[in-house]
């Protein structure tokens with residue numbers, strides 16, 4: 001904060017003089033001209049609408065790959081891409097919430113696996129009904145999120161450290177619980193496999209899991225943009241101490257974010273069962289980095305307080321478009337990694353640039 | 360003598376070995392502007408932070424309208440009718456002006472949209488924000504939809520002042536509200552302080568600007584090295600005296 005102190009010399013201590021007289025019109029014109037330079041206008045636009053750059057990148061990616069290989073644009077390919085993105089895209093919503101508070105979650109995949117195995121195994125081995133097993137899995141996700149939230153808000157540990165720890169803890173728990181064994185589709189009740197059911201929309205085929213992911217986006221997007229809770233999430237990520245002084249219960253907001261993220265991971269786990277056609281404790285090994293990648297490419301700032309779930313959805317789709325497009329083009333998968341890496345660095349650079357904006 | 364709207368007795372606050380407040384008393388009446396002056400580090404901000412729930416005092420008691428209170432967080436003080444402009448302003452840069460004015464007291468849409476979906480009344484808040492800023496006579500901020508980070512330091516200060524003035528019902532505390540302001544803008548804030556006094560609120564004003572203090576204050580609490588070096592009035596002492604007391608060059612008879 002600027003702190004231009006006024007004089008404290010006693011007596012007729014000179015009051016701070018006002019701003020210097022306006023410079024001549026030529027200087028003002030110069031300023032106006034510079035202000036409207038194309039680069040600066042773009043900077044302003046992106047500042048107000050951070051989803052624009054990932055949207056452009058997605059369109060560009062799709063156009064390029066579709067022109068390289070016509071099969072890329074076919075309903076069949078698009079349907080498959082959407083289905084393949086559903087799990088990471090869902091996980092990335094939870095990750096977005098946490099990154100908006102200037103945190104990070106490395107336990108994303110571990111929480112999802114733990115809840116998934118709990119759902120699958122209690123249903124297949126302990127004979128719990130579908131709804132009860134599902135509920136148990138969701139509660140496990142919430143509990144895992146609550147543990148992360150507790151450690152972050154009460155013990156004041158950095159989210160990176162907390163989730164690095166719980167990543168190992170939850171992974172170990174899932175492996176110990178299952179002995180590393182998967183649960184097959186046939187052993188699970190219909191409700192758990194329901195997320196793999198195909199729905200036809202014209203020539204496109206999506207799954208009910210895709211609908212669940214879409215619902216997660218709608219609810220999270222609504223909560224972030226239309227409710228007081230959403231405002232507080234942004235405010236806390238922006239400046240936690242200022243938020244506290246302004247009357248926001250910072251710890252409560254943070255805790256709620258970790259709990260909400262835990263629930264979202266558990267829902268994503270349910271989507272994963274349908275997608276994979278089984279529940280395996282070794283699934284989605286790359287979930288942590290994939291979810292962070294989607295968030296970052298989607299324009300959400302790692303410094304917190306800026307971003308939206310719409311960007312994250314675009315980010316997840318961009319990564320999937322690269323994967324599918326490059327494999328259709330017969331290119332080695334390593335190039336996908338390379339491209340995604342470049343995109344991440346690009347996205348963060350753009351974020352840094354638009355944060356410097358001044359009206 | 361009426362009961363002070365806000366009073367403190369024997370406030371102590373330490374930060375490890377650093378003593379921020381060393382047994383400070385303070386009384387603020389309704390319809391009064393109490394200025395707090397003191398050198399850097401004298402404990403002015405610490406004093407008002409303990410009064411407004413931002414810091415918990417180690418010892419001492421605080422009374423609001425004669426009732427013992429203990430604010431656990433700034434929200435508690437706010438709910439009790441005390442609004443504060445902290446020295447650091449406490450605004451969320453990425454949010455717009457209206458959102459900042461209504462931060463932590465957002466208003467919801469009427470009907471099911473608000474009660475069930477908990478939807479914010481964005482337009483209503485924006486309109487009312489615009490209205491209160493106009494009524495308060497703050498001309499430095501215009502468009503309520505502009506993010507605070509794009510404002511100048513002085514404009515941000517105006518946002519924080521507007522927030523406190525618009526919502527304060529008993530006490531308004533201002534920690535250097537004119538530090539980044541020009542002559543005209545400072546004048547607006549001083550008029551605002553007078554308005555608050557006319558509305559019969561108690562106002563605590565921290566400032567390093569002696570002419571400002573001598574212009575609006577009814578009484579002046581001089582803070583020195585964590586203690587209250589005395590309470591003077593603009594009539595009883597000159598600015599030179601005030602500075603002398605502040606720096607220890609002059610002592611008030613106990």
Ligand SMILES: Nc1ncnc2c1ncn2[C@@H]1O[C@H](COP(=O)(O)OP(=O)(O)OP(=O)(O)O)[C@@H](O)[C@H]1O
Nearest residue numbers: 374377378379397398399400401402403404405406
């Ligand atoms: N959070 C803190 N941790 C440690 N020491 C602190 C903290 N806050 C204040 N202090 C110390 O308490 C003393 C009083 O600080 P305070 O901020 O109240 O001064 P001030 O009178 O407001 O000064 P200024 O005019 O610079 O705003 C200082 O010595 C300061 O270093």
Ligand SMILES: [Mg+2]
Nearest residue numbers: 403404405446
């Ligand atoms: Mg201070």
